[in-house]
Amino acid sequence: MARMTNLYDVSKCTACRGCQVACKDWNQLPAVIEPFKGNYQTHEDTNGDTFTIVKFMEGEDPVDGVYWNFLKYQCMHCFDPACMSVCPQGAYSKTSWGATFHDPDKCIGCQYCTYACPFEIPKYRKREDKITKCTLCVDRVEEGLTPACARTCPTGALTFGDRDELLQIAEERVKFLRANGFPRATIYGKLELGGLNKLFVLTDTPDKFELPIDPKVPGQITFWQDWIQPYFGWLIPVALAGSAVSFVTTRILANKNGDHTEGGHE
Amino acid sequence: MSTLITRRQLLKGGGTSIATITIASIFGFQLDSVRAAIPELRTKNIKPVPTICPYCGAGCGLVVYTNENAPADSPQVLSIQGDPDNPINRGGACPKGSALMNLREIYNSETGEQEINSQRIKKPRYRAPGSDKWVEKDWDWMLENIAERLKETRDKHFEHVDINGILVNRCEAIASLGGAALDNEECHLISKMNRALGITFFEHQARICHSSTVGGLAPTFGRGAMTNHFVDMQHTDCALIIGSNSAETHPITFKWLTEARDKRKAKIINVDPRFTRTSARADIYAPMRSGTDIAFIGGMINYILENKFYHEEYVRWYTNATFIVGESFGFDDGLFTGYDEATRSYDQSKWNYEMNADGTYKKDMSMEDPRCVLQLLKEHFSRYDIDTVCKITGTPRNKYMEVLDTYCATGAPDKVGTIMYAMGTTQHTVGVENVRSYAMLQLLLGNIGRAGGGVNALRGESNVQGSTDWAMLYHILPGYLNTPEAKKHPDYAAYNAVETPKTGYWKNKPKFLSSLLKCYWMEDHPAISYDYLPKRIDGKDYSHIALFEAMYQGELEGLFIWGSNPVVGGPNANKEQAALANLKWMVAVDLWQTETSEFWTYKAVERPTDRDEYGIKTPDEIETEVFFLPACNSYEKEGTITNSGRWMQYRWKACAPVGESRADLEIVNDLMSRVKKLYEGSTKPQDEPINRLTWEYGNNGHPDIDIIAREINGFTVVDGKPGPQVANFTKLMDDGTTACGNWVYSGCYPADQYLARKRDNKDVEHEGSKAIGSYLNWSWCWPVNRRIIYNRCSCTPEGLPWDANRASIWWNGEEWTGNDIPDFGKTTDPNGAGGRNAFIMRPEEVGCIFTKRNEGPFPEHYEPWESPQENLLNNQPFNPAITVWEPDKRGTIKDYPIVGTTYRCIEHWQAGAMTRMQPWLAELMPNCFVEMSEELAKEKGIGNGNEVIVSTTRGDMKALACVTKRFKPFLINGNYVHQIGMLWHFGFNGYASGEPANRLTPHIGDANTTIPEYKAWLCDVRRA
Ligand code: SF4
Ligand code: SF4
């Protein structure tokens, strides 16, 4: 089965955020109203009721002048997802076409995936004590529809289709952009973490879009998934009660900054 | 009407079914274990109902998936998504379109449960004099009381005959505001009702958003509308976006511009005081200080003329560049000849053309005569050299040069450029001349009437084009006929004599007036019913600002507000709010409790400082009775709206109205029926306009949309009753034998089908040519389905396309044919008489580079009324022909050194009631902010996100600072000038609330249409 994915071309995105709302419409997500903090990007991060956000990053280049970069951000549907590796309940799985699917019925809300994910994507939804994240609209795609966000994108910045074909389009686009005023244009998602099932065409280096240049699964997680989990998976309920393996979880938590300890931000 | 019936109608009218976006390549993958856990598609087997987005003027299609089995008073919507069949958006939708479900339903943030949006008002409400509370009432009680108040005020203030003995039939104590979000059928009925009541203070959003577009385009091209349409933008070689943040305000434009870029390597230029989301996607961004468009464009015109970049053949044949102007025309130091300082107006007879003895225009086809328009133009703009222009606008010279070279290249015959603009252009004391300057530039470059070109006035409300066509404005009747003025048009014959030109298509005007009068008063001869129309006082201003000034002076008793919110959206909102308290009664029809409908509450009084320039009253001091009528939303009713590109599209009904809310159509029908009943039996001649009014739209308060649509289209009157419909306006008569609600819409319902319901999205492709995206079988478009107007200009004088790859129409030796409907005589030979008179709606029958407007025949740069800079081109302090309402409120740089401007963001819409009440949009833009440069913030000690207060002579406003690199100080004539800008969407109600930016803006308007100056004024800012 061919991989199906989104191609997101930042050079066409107007940061309209139609995708952000369409995702809420389709996935039946309530609004999370946070006050304005001096940036159009009112949600600093995705959250339990917001699977995708558009990031706004402004800066100034001595030669090119002011720029305003936008980035639609959501689950990357990694080929080899850390979230899936750490999940003690097997709530995560990959569909034949590449979506990282999270089954809420199996999820116990332990949030290990949140700390494992190199993009900090899985978020805790307090009212149900579950993790949520972008589903790649599996319910739509399985019926032959495009994901809600890609369908609504007015500019064509966000498209959906066969990953190999989209990769080709992306490569050509990058070539074009490099020759037309964006010498640092690049593809993201092709090789990162062994491949992401989300492809990006960036007009500049990934750091200019707040994307990790070389994303890595945290060391502790590798340790956890390769050594602890296989042997101590049965200890999870106990761990949740705060005993035996809590030193591991504490370590993991300590490596991430701040507010995650309270159980995601809602 | 049940959704079942509407679906059936859809099928009948539509033809094609709703397609879904499918990806063929992914069919047939095998079941795996994951699939079992994947939830089933929520919309499976549900046939969606098409609608059109109620926000901006683009007219994107959306489809509503409804759970038909859900009870009417519970959530019914499953999902609302872009309509993949609609050629305008092809399934796309911006955040407002995508959030459409919130107009009815939301997901609760605490429980996640779906519920009716609690901001929707479910029952009519009444506010008694002096009260601080609403009381719920039933519809009968409300409408009875409103009809009585209406009658009382009308009877008390009605003028049947004026002091000169002229029948005037007017009531100047009642005003009507709003309507741009209503359906055409609703606008028609309100327009008809108001005229029958004698209302002269009849205004709506078009006055304050695009009146200067009509004021600038109609005298230049003949019509006031956007020349091309959205799908057509894919054909441009260069888009000059000036005075518009189209990526935000008209998001779908970027679908087509992106296409133009991909397919044609088109360039996008954005000229704007601040770097916006549009600038982020532009190839060239050129900053320009607010209020200096004429300098900017004037410099371009000068550059084009000096370097002969204009499209010479086009200019020669299709414009008045060849016309000779009379000797009495002249210009000196910012003033044209004929100026009278006392009246601040011109004697425009000084600007006449020279005529030949046979009554034809004197021309010089070589365009070398020093008195020909082209030479006069050259002389006029010779002062607009690049350095002077940049000193005025603050545009860096290199950026200006880039704009000049890139855009002026579209003067080549095979290149086409488009100008896209909106409120940044129109809302100035020189609004009309700004628009004129764009239109002139486009004529010089040969960009009008051509695919990928045009002057594209981006309309900001879903039906503001329609409501303008419906003349919800004091100065016109439906179809752009001037409203009668008492002395100028004392009777029918006089009106026709004064108003009918001898040349151009408007010579048919008497047919349009006669048919309109028959539509209103079918049983009377137009010569009689003409006098039923209210005649306004000659020369009196009844426009938005004047209306509120009159209200402020206590001259008005009653006010109808149809989906409008001046407490947030009106200029000088403090004054407009104070004015409302002088009313005896007000009727507000809306989905939500707008700030205007609650102007009498304690919330409405709160201000960031105790400064009060206009005397805002508290609830106990306000005697106004307020009637609030809950309207249903756009997909809880059916009807048509006309987008900015003039496409008249149908919206089917998808859901039950929330609570007891009703369609505006039902409300106005019910109300007028009651008013008629109150007047029944009266023998007073002054009541004839009401008693004789033809008002039969079906029974039981549910007017039949098809009856109304047929009336709009027009029909032959047989025995005082509707007979067969006319094919289009060419069949209308001036003798009272035809009736037509609006001649520009004639042709929309020619036989048994409302063409607005057409949904065949296969593009037309004339043999041997390429389709150009006309989609002639999708909906209907005025006039007579022409998609690009003035398309005669898309061809050489001999009748062949300038560019065969973008061929719109052409002459095949016998007739005009092609991919669009010719905006020209179908069989008029290009080489015969009148064969090159491409602008059929102008008396000159050519595009008018030189044309009479109140401040002159050519645009001249005048500084805004409040400006940080003296005029570098002349000694006039500001537009010499504008009315100054409040001379004492003119701020100066001593106290207010910063240029202030207001604007929109994509997430909110206009005065905000339609978006602040929606959680999904409120979360995207939850607070009002003021954008300012890092330099200014540093000077003022303001940090990003701090609370700040902005002040003008009119008032103060508190908001959050957005300190950004995207605003930069302007270097104006050697000095740095700061500009700040803020969102004007906010008010005290909704999920997202804040203070109205319009508390800062002045009551000053343009010299022709009095569109308010929202965009350039002086202010100061400090930390709160
Ligand atoms: S981005 Fe995070 S949540 Fe998404 S698949 Fe990768 S590891 Fe899992
Ligand atoms: S793929 Fe679906 S779930 Fe993911 S961001 Fe897009 S709309 Fe949301």
Ligand code: SF4
């Ligand atoms: S819908 Fe498309 S253009 Fe709009 S923010 Fe999302 S990706 Fe960008």
